[in-house]
Amino acid sequence: KNQVEQSPQSLIILEGKNCTLQCNYTVSPFSNLRWYKQDTGRGPVSLTIMTFSENTKSNGRYTATLDADTKQSSLHITASQLSDSASYICVVSAPLRDKVIFGPGTSLSVIP
Amino acid sequence: DVKVTQSSRYLVKRTGEKVFLECVQDMDHENMFWYRQDPGLGLRLIYFSYDVKMKEKGDIPEGYSVSREKKERFSLILESASTNQTSMYLCASSHGRRLEPSEQYFGPGTRLTVT
Numbered sequence: 001k002n003q004v005e006q007s008p009q010s011l012i013i014l015e016g017k018n019c020t021l022q023c024n025y026t027v028s029p030f031s032n033l034r035w036y037k038q039d040t041g042r043g044p045v046s047l048t049i050m051t052f053s054e055n056t057k058s059n060g061r062y063t064a065t066l067d068a069d070t071k072q073s074s075l076h077i078t079a080s081q082l083s084d085s086a087s088y089i090c091v092v093s094a095p096l097r098d099k100v101i102f103g104p105g106t107s108l109s110v111i112p
Numbered sequence: 113d114v115k116v117t118q119s120s121r122y123l124v125k126r127t128g129e130k131v132f133l134e135c136v137q138d139m140d141h142e143n144m145f146w147y148r149q150d151p152g153l154g155l156r157l158i159y160f161s162y163d164v165k166m167k168e169k170g171d172i173p174e175g176y177s178v179s180r181e182k183k184e185r186f187s188l189i190l191e192s193a194s195t196n197q198t199s200m201y202l203c204a205s206s207h208g209r210r211l212e213p214s215e216q217y218f219g220p221g222t223r224l225t226v227t
Binding site: 089100105 | 116121147152153154155156202204215216218219220221
């Protein structure tokens with residue numbers, strides 16, 4: 001069964017610190033992997049996308065990595081800000097047209 | 113910028129009522145989706161549509177139906193609302209007719225409470 005798991009379920013960090021969120025998936029075949037950020041009360045917004053051949057992709061203070069062999073991805077947030085407080089969702093796509101599997105998300109709280 | 117709007121941010125309905133959730137996108141996207149989001153379960157696909165008047169069941173279609181009479185509008189219908197349908201409902205749209213699954217753009221969500 002195609003699955004996407006994320007860890008930790010929730011995380012609290014101090015403002016200015018770095019953190020790393022994990023995503024493991026069993027989706028096969030694999031097309032691409034996206035990380036979405038979902039602010040409270042809002043819909044998810046895409047942060048990064050990586051295809052099978054990409055290892056790293058950055059978007060400002062967000063850096064995503066992908067190891068397609070071990071089926072693992074991580075999202076690293078550098079110098080966290082209060083506005084980074086949100087849920088981060090890992091989404092894996094299968095080649096079948098727009099078939100996507102969502103992870104349960106990691107809830108990040110950045111405190112002063 | 114892509115804009116996906118949903119008719120209500122918050123909705124409270126009684127058990128047995130018929131509920132309509134409306135979604136409109138302004139980017140001429142072919143694909144539209146309805147999800148529900150519950151704590152610890154992530155987003156689960158209810159129905160999706162690749163074209164006008166076309167619909168396909170997602171992972172949890174029971175108790176729901178949809179309508180897509182116009183390309184920009186996708187409606188989710190709860191024929192007889194039940195308390196277990198209390199949830200956050202998210203609509204999304206994306207470009208279609210591509211080889212690679214494309215980015216989905218989400219609306220702000222409708223928090224539905226069924227009492």
